[in-house]
Amino acid sequence: MTENEQRDARHNARMARKKAVIDDRIAHAQAERGVLLVNTGNGKGKSSAGFGLVARALGHGLQVGVVQFIKGRADTGEEAFFRNQPGVRWHVMGDGFTWDTQDRARDVARAQAAWALAREMLQDPGIGLVVLDELNIALKHHYLEVDAVLADLRARPLRQHVVVTGRGAPAALLDAADTVTDMTPVKHAFAAGVKAMPGMEW
Amino acid sequence: MTENEQRDARHNARMARKKAVIDDRIAHAQAERGVLLVNTGNGKGKSSAGFGLVARALGHGLQVGVVQFIKGRADTGEEAFFRNQPGVRWHVMGDGFTWDTQDRARDVARAQAAWALAREMLQDPGIGLVVLDELNIALKHHYLEVDAVLADLRARPLRQHVVVTGRGAPAALLDAADTVTDMTPVKHAFAAGVKAMPGMEW
Known part of the structure; x- marks a missing residue:
């Protein structure tokens, strides 16, 4: 065999072993149910x-509900794009990050109204995916109580997926989640002086 | 003041200080250019x-190109959803993870053909965002050479954003990137026996 053929043969043998491991894992993961996914941490990518x-859920023909609990601006690309897609219900809690408004009583009232809408989605078996964007921030500021939120999440339809995003997810939510990813920042363009660019940061 | 009013006042003062810090940071980040974003790590969320x-870029009216370098299955929700959206070019390198095919020579040829398409996108100033999904896997297996890839990335139009995903991003790519997130797994439904569910994992 040439050196290249040897390299290919080693690669192919390694991949055959990997396939056996993966096939075995798949054989042991057969429960079909909705997943509670939490994206937390300080890095980029939790909401996106x-x-x-x-998009993935819409591609499978699922209906989708999105509630955005905290929002920095009124003209995000994701809202402009998804709001008019068939099969999507999109609700924004209110304008402005809380540090822009400095009005806690107003924030609490808005968060609770937004949760009432989220709860409707969590009771609707016709909705296959519910995204609760920046819910962790609302929990962190105690605009909502985590126990009430968890009770509604637990009572949802068996096959409904839920995604919760935001920094600082509370421990009780992490315990309840099926899948948790910590988006860990390694570096960010903002620190290097790049403006928040449309299509990338909003 | 009541206890509640005191709590609100403390919260509002804290948020006012936070606003000053954020306003100052924004004043110092004024460069307008395309961002090279790398999503790596072993957790969920790199591709999604x-x-x-x-979606965010389409919402701002940008044209988008996507090349998927490694793909597990032919019926993903993201492809079904985005392929027919106006403004999207979507290319899939080939079917099957490499551990299913065990044919390195074929994988190399396909990766290089996929890169030729990616390079066309990276030379087109009409495309505002290019997503190179699972490119890191193709680099890791040396289907493509990182130096050639970096040269094409550096030569792209000034305002074009690029997203590279996949585990094990090479150090030279991390150095070249503006923003890097490590999607760090905390837990995964798969390990708890939940099947890969449509709308969630594919």
Whole structure:
């Protein structure tokens, strides 16, 4: 065999072993039910990963509900794009990050109204995916109580997926989740002086 | 003041200080250019965050190109959803993870053909966002050479954003990137016996 053929043969043998391991894992993962996914951490990608799942779910013909609990601006690309897609219900809690408004009583009232809408989605077996964007921030500021939120999440339809995003997910939510990813920042363009660019940051 | 009013006042003062810090940071980040974003790590959300940015970019009227370098199955929700959206070019390198095919020579040829398409996108100033999904896997297996890839990335139009996804991003790519997130797994439904569910994992 030439050196290249040897390399290919080693690669192919390694991949055959990998296939056996993966096939075995798949054989042991057969429960079919909705997944509670939490995207937390200080890095980029928590919300955008949720919006990617919106596209993925729509591609499988699922209905999708999105509630955005905290929002920095009124003209995001994701809202402009998804709001008019068939099969999507999109609700925004209110304008402005809480540090822009400095009005806690108003924030609490808005968060609770937004949760009432989220709860409707969590009771609707026709909705296959519910995205609760930046819910963790609302929990962190105690605009909503985590126990009430968890009770509604637990009572949802068996096959409904839920994505919760935001920094600082509370421990009780992490315990209840099926899948948790910590989006860990390695570096960010913002620190290097790049403006928040449309299509990338909003 | 009541206890509640005191709590609100403390919260509001804290948020006012936070606003000053954020306003100052924004004043110092004024460069307008395309961002090279890398989503790596072993956790969930690398590709889906890329697909969320596709929606975000489309919402701002940008044209988008997607090349998927490694793909597990032919019927993903993201492809079904985005392939027919106006403004999207979507290319899939070939069917099957490499551990299913065990044919390295074929994988190399396909990766290089896929890169030729990616390079066309990276030379087109009409495309505002290019997603190179699972490119890191193709680099890791040396289907493509990282230096050639970096040269094409560096030569792209000034305002074009690029997202690269996949485990094990090479160090040279991390160095070249503006923003890097490590999607760190905390837990995964698969390990708890849940099947890969449509709308969530594919």
